[in-house]
Amino acid sequence: MSEKITFIGFGEAASAIVSGWGPSRHEVFTYDIKLDDPSTRGEIVDRCSKFGVWPCDTPQEALQDADLVLSTVTADQATEAARAASPFLKAGQVWLDLNSCAPSSKVKSAGLIEAAGGQYVDVAVMAPVYPKLNRVPLLVAGPHADEIAPRLAGLPMSPRVVPGDIGAASSIKMIRSIMVKGLEALTAECTLAAVAAGVQDEVFASLLKSHPGTDWPAQTFYNFERSMVHGARRAAEMEEVARTLQDLGLPSDMVTSTVKWQRKLAAADVPAPENARQINPETIAHALLPHIRSS
Incomplete structure (x- = not known):
């Protein structure tokens, strides 16, 4: 089933996942902070063009009507990305935090997302994204993990639910x-x-x-x-x-x-x-x- 998917951050991890899905499988959008800088914008636009992804100029544009939002920024920017996006989230939108962060950082991000009405999922990427691409092993945790894991599997991705609250994965x-x-x-x-x-x-x-x-x-x-x-x-x-x-x-x-x-x-x-x-x-x-x- 096709989903409208937004990536916040479109670096190695995001492009690897999208390339594994293949063209036209899903409608994919992204907002990357590098789009704001003329010296780095071309890099992201070219990458988006290569993988059939729509680059957006603002988080608000990228998040509009997205079914799933995957946050794939650097670890030090993960909470800031959640803070910047939270004003534009609609009730029920799913925020999948794939960033390599401390559990306390993920709890902080979850508070921002959940306060805006979103559903936050703690996701841990457990291997290099190459060569596995979209099939890289994922651990998912938190109150929405059991509900979201089958949707991820259907994309397809390779999630495994681990017991516990946000931060367990x-x-x-x-x-x-x-x-x-x-x-x-x-x-x-x-x-x-x-x-x-x-x-x-x-x-x-x-x-x-x-x-x-x-x-x-x-x-x-x-x-x-x-x-x-x-x-x-x-x-x-x-x-x-x-x-x-x-x-x-x-x-x-x-x-x-x-x-x-x-x-x-x-x-x-x-x-x-x-x-x-x-x-x-x-x-x-x-x-x-x-x-x-x-x-």
Whole structure:
């Protein structure tokens, strides 16, 4: 069944989901803050044209008559996006918050949406959107989750309801990210140090003996690529992870260090690798070292 769908924010996640649905399956609109800036407007307009999406100049225009609203902005802008959109929501419109935020941030956004008459759903995206596109695994939580999950499945998407209030899905995502994004930071710190000391072959051989189930060169390549391309967004997410831990009364030392590493790798003026078979981790490390040492 065709739905009128609005994306607030039309970056990688939104475009991947839409591309998975294919052309003309749904009527899709978007408002992205980059449309307000002449220097970035063309980027969003071109992306919309590629995927058959209607760009809107205001949140009000984008939200008009939308059946489902998917918020896919950066983690630090998620609550602000809810605040900006709330005056234009109609009673019963569904706001799906796919952003990587702390549970407390999602509760705050939910308050804005529900006060405007909307139905807020906590959604956690549990894997990279490529290559799964619209079939990327989603966790959904909150009072409307059971009602909305079948609609998402029909789009099609791949939701799974988790028990609990708003923030339950986000808690799973945030706490898992301590390990996933933290391993990326550890990979960078270990590999760069090994290459700088000229002992990378011995280090990787030792790691392979300790953890024989992991292809360390391939995993290292993948972790570097994720941080070099998406480090800024990952850093914003990890700041929400730190907030999650603080809300739980726990220290966030590892998470804070992960934020710094993700930012360093994203800020390095080095093109991200594209093919693990052509570029090994040592090559990436040599390219990054001058930038990391000076940062």
